[in-house]
Amino acid sequence: MLLDPHFKLQVSSEIGTLERLLIHSPDSGLGRVVPSKAQDWLFEDIVHLDTIRKDEYDYYIKLLLYFLDPTKIRGKLKDIDADKSRDFYKPGHANFYKSDKVIEIQLLLKDILTDENIKKKLVAAVCAIEDCNYLLQQELLETSPEDLAKVMISGSLNDDTMIFAPIPNLIFTRDIGITINNFVLLNKPAKKARSREALLAKYIFFNHPLFKAYKANIIEIPDSLQYFLRPGEEQVEKNTLEGGDVMVVSKNHVIIGHSERTSARGINEAIKILFEKNVVDKVSVVKIPHKRDFMHIDTVFTQVKRNVWVILHAIGKADFSGDGSEPIDHLLKEQVSEKAEITQFVKGKVQYPKRFACIEDLLEDISVNDLKSTEKVEFIYSGNQKFPFDSREQWTDSCNLLAIKEGVVLGYDRNDHTIEAFKQKGFKVIPVKKLLQKLENNELQVEDLTDTFITMPSAELSRARGGFHCMSMPLLRADI
Numbered sequence: 001m002l003l004d005p006h007f008k009l010q011v012s013s014e015i016g017t018l019e020r021l022l023i024h025s026p027d028s029g030l031g032r033v034v035p036s037k038a039q040d041w042l043f044e045d046i047v048h049l050d051t052i053r054k055d056e057y058d059y060y061i062k063l064l065l066y067f068l069d070p071t072k073i074r075g076k077l078k079d080i081d082a083d084k085s086r087d088f089y090k091p092g093h094a095n096f097y098k099s100d101k102v103i104e105i106q107l108l109l110k111d112i113l114t115d116e117n118i119k120k121k122l123v124a125a126v127c128a129i130e131d132c133n134y135l136l137q138q139e140l141l142e143t144s145p146e147d148l149a150k151v152m153i154s155g156s157l158n159d160d161t162m163i164f165a166p167i168p169n170l171i172f173t174r175d176i177g178i179t180i181n182n183f184v185l186l187n188k189p190a191k192k193a194r195s196r197e198a199l200l201a202k203y204i205f206f207n208h209p210l211f212k213a214y215k216a217n218i219i220e221i222p223d224s225l226q227y228f229l230r231p232g233e234e235q236v237e238k239n240t241l242e243g244g245d246v247m248v249v250s251k252n253h254v255i256i257g258h259s260e261r262t263s264a265r266g267i268n269e270a271i272k273i274l275f276e277k278n279v280v281d282k283v284s285v286v287k288i289p290h291k292r293d294f295m296h297i298d299t300v301f302t303q304v305k306r307n308v309w310v311i312l313h314a315i316g317k318a319d320f321s322g323d324g325s326e327p328i329d330h331l332l333k334e335q336v337s338e339k340a341e342i343t344q345f346v347k348g349k350v351q352y353p354k355r356f357a358c359i360e361d362l363l364e365d366i367s368v369n370d371l372k373s374t375e376k377v378e379f380i381y382s383g384n385q386k387f388p389f390d391s392r393e394q395w396t397d398s399c400n401l402l403a404i405k406e407g408v409v410l411g412y413d414r415n416d417h418t419i420e421a422f423k424q425k426g427f428k429v430i431p432v433k434k435l436l437q438k439l440e441n442n443e444l445q446v447e448d449l450t451d452t453f454i455t456m457p458s459a460e461l462s463r464a465r466g467g468f469h470c471m472s473m474p475l476l477r478a479d480i
């Protein structure tokens with residue numbers, strides 16, 4: 001059982017030094033996505049399991065451990081790399097890294113399944129949403145907690161028989177819930193492919209001893225009456241909210257994206273609860289075009305430093321594609337606009353929301369007024385603001401960066417123009433493999449890193465349509 005008497009839940013920024021997070025390594029379910037189902041399962045392509053693990057995600061684990069839980073890795077890199085069977089990365093294996101800082105969600109699931117009562121309830125719930133037959137349900141009840149956790153995630157039994165669909169998007173732990181100060185706001189997914197993830201997350205947060213002291217701080221969004229009573233199968237009235245649309249930018253301020261995945265009604269409920277429970281007193285809603293490429297706000301902007309943000313230019317200031325010299329520039333202006341619309345609500349004054357002319361204005365306001373930055377606010381644009389690289393690189397998550405500490409971000413190595421833009425703003429760029437070697441050889445210390453873009457291998461990972469911001473659910477960040 002993963003226990004820690006010092007466990008603390010506290011995230012009040014996007015950039016404070018990361019100290020604890022929830023992750024999920026690519027499980028065998030990812031290796032079972034078939035082309036005909038890829039889109040339904042929210043993947044753009046099928047991925048090669050061995051490559052995504054060995055050549056890509058494992059580096060993420062190594063890096064996270066080096067920063068968050070160094071005793072697990074320092075001085076051991078050579079042996080870990082020499083083991084071809086990768087036991088270090090396998091939850092359940094005796095050599096698994098098992099960290100209480102870089103927390104694998106499968107372990108938490110296994111832990112709660114050791115309680116017979118919870119096991120019964122969760123098996124019944126999973127079987128209900130997956131429409132399993134009764135005998136299979138009986139069989140699952142007799143499965144060990146280790147195996148059952150694996151089955152519930154991968155959708156396949158130990159002998160490889162597939163009993164229900166995988167949940168390949170669980171690697172994007174950002175979307176299952178968001179830590180806001182010492183609260184967790186649970187996800188209410190818009191897509192069916194993500195409903196089992198939400199169910200497992202709910203059981204984990206409410207039942208794992210790690211979160212015991214925070215039980216009263218787990219927030220769920222209720223469904224709306226309009227949804228229950230609607231005719232037909234349309235999802236329009238549904239209250240939905242996914243973690244990728246929520247950013248805690250300061251102790252008192254949260255940004256919520258109004259997107260393909262997060263509905264206005266979902267946001268409405270979230271704001272009411274956040275104000276009622278005194279979690280924050282300011283919520284800015286950023287409405288972005290509801291389309292696949294922009295599924296959540298963290299696919300179009302993320303924070304790098306107190307005064308630095310990476311964003312997609314199309315949602316920002318000048319949304320105008322032409323220069324205005326041709327009639328078409330004016331005729332199509334409205335239709336082609338992808339500009340974000342911003343409405344800010346303050347507790348007690350909800351009837352008088354404040355508007356911002358563009359996303360840059362909001363982010364600048366956050367840097368200067370919420371975070372008291374004294375340096376000039378800088379925007380780094382996807383693809384260095386050059387067409388067509390801006391949208392090409394946004395598609396492969398140039399704007400979806402994870403700050404492991406202020407100014408030190410992880411992003412995909414394939415987004416050349418964006419990386420160039422970081423260099424132009426004075427950032428150092430270092431490939432993760434080289435960084436790990438330097439750390440292991442004591443040529444560099446984690447504390448020495450400042451203003452750095454760490455490039456991560458990405459050929460397979462980027463096909464899953466998320467970056468490192470999505471692949472992380474921070475539980476604890478140091479205050480900034």
Ligand SMILES: NC(=[NH2+])NCCC[C@H](N)C(=O)O
Nearest residue numbers: 042172244296464465466470
């Ligand atoms: N926070 C994020 N942007 N998450 C990305 C999730 C990607 C995933 N394939 C989906 O479409 O749901």
